[in-house]
Amino acid sequence: MTTATNTVQANSESNVWEGGQAPFGVKYGKLMMWYFLLSDAFTFAAFLISYGAIRYTVGQDIWPEPNKVFEAFPLLGHGYPLLFVSLMTFILILSSVFMVRAVQEGHQMNKKGVILWLGFTIIGGIAFLSCQAWEWAHLIHNGMTMTSPITYEIGGHGSGAVFVGPLAFGQLFFTITGFHGFHVTTGVVINIIVFLNVVFGTYEKKKNYDMVEKVGLYWHFVDLVWVFVFLGFYLL
Amino acid sequence: MSDVNTTMEHTHAEAHDHAHEAHHENFFTKYLFTMDHKMIAKQFLITGIFWAIIGAFFSVVFRLQLGFPDADLSWLAPVMGRWLTPDGALDPNFYNALITMHGTLLVFFVLTAGLSGTFANFLIPLQIGARDMASPMMNMLSYWFFFLASVIMFVSLFIPDGPAQGGWTAYPPLSYLLGHGMTLWLLSLTFFVASTVLGGLNYITTILNMRTKGMSMFKMPLTIWALFFTAVIGLLSFPVLVAGFILLIFDRSLGTSFYLSDLVVNGQFLDKGTGSPILYEHLFWFLGHPEVYIVILPAMGIVSEVLSVNSKKPVFGYRAMVFSILAITILSFLVWAHHMFVSGMNPFVGSIFVLFTLLIAVPSAIKVFNWIATIWRGNIRLNPQTMYAIGFVSMFISGGLTGIFLGNSTIDIQLHDTYFIVAHFHIVMGVAAFFGMFAGIHHWFPKMFGRYMNRSMAYMHFWVTLIGAYLIFWPMHYMGMAGVPRRYYTFDAFDAFSQFAGMNVFITVVVMIVFAFQILWVANFFYSIFKGRKVKESNPWGATTLEWTTPVNPGHGNWPGEIPEVYRWPYDYNKNGHEFIPQTVPMEEGELEHEETPAPEKVS
Numbered sequence: 001m002t003t004a005t006n007t008v009q010a011n012s013e014s015n016v017w018e019g020g021q022a023p024f025g026v027k028y029g030k031l032m033m034w035y036f037l038l039s040d041a042f043t044f045a046a047f048l049i050s051y052g053a054i055r056y057t058v059g060q061d062i063w064p065e066p067n068k069v070f071e072a073f074p075l076l077g078h079g080y081p082l083l084f085v086s087l088m089t090f091i092l093i094l095s096s097v098f099m100v101r102a103v104q105e106g107h108q109m110n111k112k113g114v115i116l117w118l119g120f121t122i123i124g125g126i127a128f129l130s131c132q133a134w135e136w137a138h139l140i141h142n143g144m145t146m147t148s149p150i151t152y153e154i155g156g157h158g159s160g161a162v163f164v165g166p167l168a169f170g171q172l173f174f175t176i177t178g179f180h181g182f183h184v185t186t187g188v189v190i191n192i193i194v195f196l197n198v199v200f201g202t203y204e205k206k207k208n209y210d211m212v213e214k215v216g217l218y219w220h221f222v223d224l225v226w227v228f229v230f231l232g233f234y235l236l
Numbered sequence: 237m238s239d240v241n242t243t244m245e246h247t248h249a250e251a252h253d254h255a256h257e258a259h260h261e262n263f264f265t266k267y268l269f270t271m272d273h274k275m276i277a278k279q280f281l282i283t284g285i286f287w288a289i290i291g292a293f294f295s296v297v298f299r300l301q302l303g304f305p306d307a308d309l310s311w312l313a314p315v316m317g318r319w320l321t322p323d324g325a326l327d328p329n330f331y332n333a334l335i336t337m338h339g340t341l342l343v344f345f346v347l348t349a350g351l352s353g354t355f356a357n358f359l360i361p362l363q364i365g366a367r368d369m370a371s372p373m374m375n376m377l378s379y380w381f382f383f384l385a386s387v388i389m390f391v392s393l394f395i396p397d398g399p400a401q402g403g404w405t406a407y408p409p410l411s412y413l414l415g416h417g418m419t420l421w422l423l424s425l426t427f428f429v430a431s432t433v434l435g436g437l438n439y440i441t442t443i444l445n446m447r448t449k450g451m452s453m454f455k456m457p458l459t460i461w462a463l464f465f466t467a468v469i470g471l472l473s474f475p476v477l478v479a480g481f482i483l484l485i486f487d488r489s490l491g492t493s494f495y496l497s498d499l500v501v502n503g504q505f506l507d508k509g510t511g512s513p514i515l516y517e518h519l520f521w522f523l524g525h526p527e528v529y530i531v532i533l534p535a536m537g538i539v540s541e542v543l544s545v546n547s548k549k550p551v552f553g554y555r556a557m558v559f560s561i562l563a564i565t566i567l568s569f570l571v572w573a574h575h576m577f578v579s580g581m582n583p584f585v586g587s588i589f590v591l592f593t594l595l596i597a598v599p600s601a602i603k604v605f606n607w608i609a610t611i612w613r614g615n616i617r618l619n620p621q622t623m624y625a626i627g628f629v630s631m632f633i634s635g636g637l638t639g640i641f642l643g644n645s646t647i648d649i650q651l652h653d654t655y656f657i658v659a660h661f662h663i664v665m666g667v668a669a670f671f672g673m674f675a676g677i678h679h680w681f682p683k684m685f686g687r688y689m690n691r692s693m694a695y696m697h698f699w700v701t702l703i704g705a706y707l708i709f710w711p712m713h714y715m716g717m718a719g720v721p722r723r724y725y726t727f728d729a730f731d732a733f734s735q736f737a738g739m740n741v742f743i744t745v746v747v748m749i750v751f752a753f754q755i756l757w758v759a760n761f762f763y764s765i766f767k768g769r770k771v772k773e774s775n776p777w778g779a780t781t782l783e784w785t786t787p788v789n790p791g792h793g794n795w796p797g798e799i800p801e802v803y804r805w806p807y808d809y810n811k812n813g814h815e816f817i818p819q820t821v822p823m824e825e826g827e828l829e830h831e832e833t834p835a836p837e838k839v840s
Contacts, residue, residue, distance in 0.1 A: 019365075019802065020449030028370035028441045035437050039471045046479035046522070050515055054494065058510050147491040167509040171492040175483065 033214045037221045040183075044225050047176050051232055054168050064165035066234045068152045072138055085234050088131040089226065092184075095124025096223040103216045106209025111198060114212060118195050121219065125188040132181050136174070144170040173233055180229050183222045190215050271372035272792040276379050277358035278684060281677070283386060284350020285758060291341035296751050298334045301326045303744025305726045319398070328725045332401035333417065335723060337393070339404030340421065344428055345389070347531040347669050349382050352470075355534050355676055356439045356463045358684065362783035363457050365448025365800060367793045370441045374434050381431035385424045392420035403723065405520055408495035408513045412487055419488065422481050429474045436474075439467040448782070450802035454558070455819070457781050457806040458551060461558050462537025465565040466530050472569070473526035480519030487511070514579055521572035528665045529568040532632075533561060535672020536603060539625040542675045543607055545779045546622040547614025548815060550807035550830060553606040560599035567596045577645040578652050586645045593643035600636055604629060615810075620694035624675035627702045628668050634706075635664025638713065653723075656716025659709040667705040674698075677761070682776050686789045687768030693760040697753050704750035711739050780818045781806050805830055 016023040024031065055063060067081035074084070098120040105113030144150040150165035194215050203209045270276060297316070300307060309316070310324035319330035326334075357375065361368050369375045392399040400421035402411035411418055443464045447456070483494040495516045496508035544551045551557060570592040577586050607629050616622060638660040641647050651657060674697075681689050720733050727733040727740075775784035782802070786794050800820040808817040808830065823829075 015452070017452050018449070019447040019451035019455075022445040024444070028445045031441045031445060032371070032374075032437045035440055035471060036433070039433055039437075039475050042472055043475035043479050046476040046519055050479070050483065050494070050519065053515055053518075054511065057512055146486070167493060168511070171486070171494065175486060175492070175494075179482070 027210065029210060030214055030217070033217050037217065040221070041225075044179075044228070047179060048228060048232055051172050051176060054172060058166045058168050062166055064150050064152065064163065064169055066236075068154070068163070069139075069150060069165075069169075070135070070234060074134055082234055084131070084135065085230065088128055088135075089230055091124055091131065092128045092223055092226055095121045095128065096220055098124060099216045099219045103209075103213050106203070106212040109204070109207075109209070111201070111204055114198050114209060115195070118191060118198060118212065122188060122191050122195060125184055125191065125219075129181060129184055129188065132177065132184075136177075139170075139173075144173075146171055146174060176229060177233070180222070180225055183225070187215070187219050187222050190218070269376065271368070271376050273357045273361050273369050273372065273375060274684070274790065274792075274794075276375055277354050279379050280349055280353035280357060280382070281684075283383065284346045284354065285761065287341045287345040287386070288350065289755075289758060291338050291346060292751055292754055294334045294338040294341075296747055297326065298331055298338070299744040299747045301331055301725070302727075303741045305728055326725075329401055330398055331725045332403075332723070333398045336400050336403055336406075336421075340400070340425075341389070342666065343404060343527065343531065344425065345382075345386065347665070347673075348432065348470075348527070349428070351669060351673050352463060352466050352530060352534045353379075353382065353435060354673075355459070355538065355680075356435065356467065358680065359459050359783065360439055360442050360463060361446070362683070362786065362790075362794060363460050363781050364443060364446060364451055365782050365802065366442060366446035367795075367799070369438045370446055371438055374438050378431050378435040378438065381427050381434060385427040385431060388420050388424035388427065392417050392424065395420070405524065406484070407520075408484060408487065408516050409499055411484060412496060413501060419485075422485055422488075426478060426481055429478050432470050432474050436467040436471040439463060440471065448799050448802055451782075451819075454555070455802055455805045457537075458540040458554070458557055458561075459534075459537035461561055462533045462540075465561050466533045469526045469533070469565055469568060470530050473523040473530075476519055477523035480516055480523075483519075484516060514576070514581070517576050517579055518573070521575045522569075524575065525572040526568040528661070529564055531665050531669045532672075533564070535628060535669045535676075536561070538672045538676035538679070539607065539628045540610070541781070542621045542625040542679050543610050544807050544809065545679070545777050545816075546619060546625075547611040547616045548778075548809045549610055549614040550809050550811075551606065552609035552612075553602070554805070554807060554830075556602055557606055560602045563599040564596060567592055567599070571596065574643055574645075574648075577648045583645070590643060590645050594640065597636070597640060600632075604633055604636070619678070620689070620691055620698060621675045621678040623695070623698045624671045624678065627698065628671035628675065630702070631663050631668035631671060631705065635660055635662075635668060639664060650719070651716055653721055654716035655712040655720050655722055658722050659712035659716060663705065663709050667701075667709070671701075674757070679777070680783070681764065681768075682771040682788075683783055683786075683790075685765050685768070686771050687764055688771060688776075689764040689768060690760050693756055697757040697760070700753040701750060704746050704753070707746045708743050708750065711743060715739065775818075778816045780804075780808055780816050782819060785818065785820055 016025070022028075022031075070085055071081045072078050072084065073080040098117050102114050102117035102121060105117060139150075142151070147167070148170070149167050150169050151162055152165075153159045154161045154163045194211050197203060197211065198209075203211060267275065270279075297309075297312070300309065305325075308324035309320055309326060313320055313324075316326075316330075319327055319333075321327050357369070360366070389399075395416055397415035397417060399417040400406065400411075400414065402414055402418060406418070406421070443456075443460060483492075486492045487495055493508040493511040495513045496506070496511045497513075499506040499508055540551055540557060571589055573581060573585065573589040574593045577589075607625075611626070638656070642651055642657060642660055678689055678694060681687070715733075715736050718733070718736070720727070720736060727736070771788050774786065774788050777784070782800060785800050787796065802819045803822045804817065804819055806819055808819075809815065811817060811830075812824075812827065
């Protein structure tokens with residue numbers, strides 16, 4: 001932490017853009033991660049704008065109602081609108097909080113702290129993916145796939161009258177949450193690699209835990225994107 | 237400061253080690269899995285030339301079909317094989333494959349990877365004073381992703397149902413109906429995007445973080461500015477293309493209908509629901525338009541540099557050049573729908589895109605004016621690179637003017653999808669970017685290979701290409717205004733277009749001559765690598781930038797000793813009685829910076 005502060009002070013003395021120094025006071029790796037996230041944000045933006053465009057074309061009156069689509073909870077059964085996805089979101093945000101702690105412990109060069117909090121982050125990520133797997137399995141079991149439309153009973157489970165939604169709903173849902181899930185999966189894999197490196201003391205030898213900070217940026221980004229996915233599919 | 241410095245020193249120390257280990261390198265580490273940015277640049281360049289030959293050959297074949305539709309092409313059977321019908325005519329499906337591959341290869345593999353891949357890798361570390369890229373490893377990966385994309389695309393040429401046939405834009409629903417070639421095409425371009433993103437991240441961070449002491453942003457050569465913004469454009473537009481491609485892959489392979497509505501194909505009704513092909517057009521052109529600036533900006537940077545060095549005059553309006561590039565970068569993201577004026581888009585939206593499109597003429601015109609003002613009354617050396625650079629400016633003006641026609645949505649109703657648009661973009665981004673590339677290769681060939689390219693062959697190639705390009709594309713404007721549509725296999729069936737049969741023959745003949753001279757250039761290139769005249773001095777052109785302060789054959793790490801420091805801007809030509817003053821020379825006492833220089837006395 002002290003070195004980082006020094007950087008800022010040294011920079012403020014002369015013009016940081018004069019060359020021979022990093023103008024933002026960060027190493028190239030972290031800078032690259034920021035620009036990569038910017039680029040990746042454009043990918044997600046393209047998906048979500050496509051979602052908006054298709055949904056607008058299909059029309060709001062035949063678009064399924066999220067409260068009716070996502071109302072199941074494992075073991076408890078039906079009739080709990082958005083409860084399960086709230087749990088998923090909570091888990092993912094919690095894992096982001098754990099990541100903040102891991103990065104903080106990394107700044108303090110506290111190996112044990114990093115192991116603890118990064119471990120929790122990984123567990124959170126796996127828990128989120130498990131929840132998503134259950135939700136997907138449940139929806140597919142109920143007949144929504146890439147090629148068959150969403151259906152649900154209008155008056156709630158067991159009421160009889162069936163609503164048939166557009167094909168686009170399932171296609172967009174699986175594509176976009178799948179693409180996000182793919183990002184979470186890569187995030188978990190990278191976190192595990194970094195976790196092993198922490199355990200084997202790689203960063204302690206290097207005298208910095210920058211790598212934890214870089215995967216931290218990625219993890220928070222994936223978390224942030226989920227908020228928009230959540231907004232698009234579950235709330236609007 | 238300390239931690240950043242430590243890393244930089246660390247990298248430098250590594251680079252030193254590499255330099256010392258140079259004699260331990262074997263063929264694989266030196267030429268194939270190299271992390272030296274200069275060798276990676278050469279890999280990009282030679283792969284690009286390989287694709288340029290194939291892409292250009294394809295254009296000759298489909299021009300043969302257009303010029304001589306009744307000709308017997310069976311003599312081409314050893315190369316074309318099944319692509320010819322039994323009576324020696326070109327198969328119509330393969331005609332589509334040829335134009336698709338010609339476009340894809342030239343736009344992506346040659347003018348993106350081959351141009352900005354080559355010069356960004358080669359010039360960025362050398363011109364900003366760095367030992368190598370920020371991450372040499374990612375740089376290597378960038379090339380190998382491109383290589384993987386190339387292998388997949390090459391394989392797709394030989395599969396039974398032929399390569400992709402949907403045009404380089406791959407619009408659904410046509411691209412939905414095509415066979416495996418299209419699948420490989422999508423796969424290949426996805427890897428290509430991975431290569432571009434890895435490269436772009438590296439270029440941007442290297443330019444921001446690794447500049448040598450004294451190299452402030454406004455002391456950077458214009459090549460670096462151009463390559464910087466090229467990387468920014470690529471980084472922000474290619475991901476959108478990937479999103480578009482993923483949806484298309486799902487439509488093709490998983491039965492979704494993002495881009496498909498109810499279709500009738502061969503009398504069969506496909507119940508596809510509520511998708512819209514216009515969505516794909518938006519996603520595609522959000523890359524597709526910035527892509528033309530990815531192609532042209534590096535060429536602009538190279539031309540600025542070459543013209544200034546060889547007319548021994550500072551670039552006219554350096555800051556205006558930088559801000560023009562910035563303006564083009566921003567505007568490039570706001571004009572994509574001018575490719576879609578007749579797609580059924582709301583005409584009001586179209587009018588907004590007309591406005592932004594015509595605005596691009598402003599920074600473009602500033603740049604053209606500045607190039608002309610740069611060489612105005614200069615002490616011009618008419619060596620090949622200067623000729624190519626002037627050729628670039630000529631092409632850019634000619635093609636830019638027709639862009640103003642096309643940018644107007646009302647005129648575009650008549651001109652879209654005709655030979656007018658073919659002529660426009662070939663001149664303004666095809667031939668012009670190639671001239672920029674030729675200029676760059678001739679200018680930096682001594683630094684790349686330690687030898688000069690043959691001048692006589694270069695002059696022959698230049699004049700034939702310049703005149704040939706105008707002879708090929710100028711008549712196409714007239715054909716386009718008469719409504720001759722592009723992408724048609726033959727015009728035999730249209731009486732209205734029969735008047736152009738002679739013109740098509742003429743264009744095809746010129747194409748064959750120009751193609752022969754491109755082969756001459758390639759021969760010159762490879763001949764000169766091994767047998768060209770050797771470079772004796774480290775700064776053969778009398779240039780000021782840092783790459784000419786390295787030894788004739790710089791090793792990995794670029795400078796044998798310390799990295800030079802920079803004291804002045806890169807265009808101190810003809811100043812205070814010196815022909816040129818390198819950036820590494822400290823300012824003399826009382827010497828004015830270029831912006832403070834009083835106007836020179838009038839030369840009698």
